[in-house]
Amino acid sequence: MSDAFLxxxxxxxxxPWKDEDVDPCAALCADPDVMRYFxxxxxxxxxxxxxxxxxxxxNTDGFCMAPVEDKATGEFLGFVGLNVPxxxxxxxxDPCVEIGWRMKRSSWGKGYAxxxxxxxxxxxxxxxxxxxxxxxxxxxxxxxxxxxxxIRMTRDLEGDFRHPSIPEESPFSLHVLxxxxxxxxxxxxx
Numbered sequence: 001m002s003d004a005f006l007x008x009x010x011x012x013x014x015x016p017w018k019d020e021d022v023d024p025c026a027a028l029c030a031d032p033d034v035m036r037y038f039x040x041x042x043x044x045x046x047x048x049x050x051x052x053x054x055x056x057x058x059n060t061d062g063f064c065m066a067p068v069e070d071k072a073t074g075e076f077l078g079f080v081g082l083n084v085p086x087x088x089x090x091x092x093x094d095p096c097v098e099i100g101w102r103m104k105r106s107s108w109g110k111g112y113a114x115x116x117x118x119x120x121x122x123x124x125x126x127x128x129x130x131x132x133x134x135x136x137x138x139x140x141x142x143x144x145x146x147x148x149x150x151i152r153m154t155r156d157l158e159g160d161f162r163h164p165s166i167p168e169e170s171p172f173s174l175h176v177l178x179x180x181x182x183x184x185x186x187x188x189x190x
Contacts, residue, residue, distance in 0.1 A: 010115070063081060136175045156179050
């Protein structure tokens with residue numbers, strides 16, 4: 001996948017980052033409601049760095065988190081995608097590919113995150129041949145966990161872990177792990 005990729009669903013475009021995405025992405029990541037399950041809201045600089053890293057990872061890994069755009073209006077709704085995590089310390093289940101999302105408040109409750117995530121799962125399993133995709137979040141993040149369940153991921157009850165980039169004493173350190181294998185994806189969609 002290159003900088004020119006495009007995935008599409010009935011309502012959404014999942015496309016490369018553009019320079020004009022900086023403002024809406026910065027607003028998204030500075031929203032306290034959107035970021036309530038993260039240790040802090042993000043500065044504009046941190047959002048710009050995210051976009052830069054996503055562009056780099058798309059070029060090196062072939063995929064990364066990507067903007068979600070409403071096909072009907074062109075509105076930036078957030079971002080969804082696959083990612084090869086790169087933290088200072090490895091995750092207990094590395095190597096892995098994770099799926100993740102961050103959507104603006106006005107898009108909540110409309111099924112956009114699940115719709116975009118399903119298309120990324122299809123791409124991951126059917127186009128690039130991944131064997132497994134994982135997702136993780138803090139236990140209290142019920143909205144994201146519901147998306148994980150809607151896209152047919154299964155909670156790994158033995159997989160809870162402390163996030164290597166968050167201090168252990170932080171209430172955001174403990175994470176729950178969800179998994180989806182290619183064989184389970186195929187049995188659900190086949």
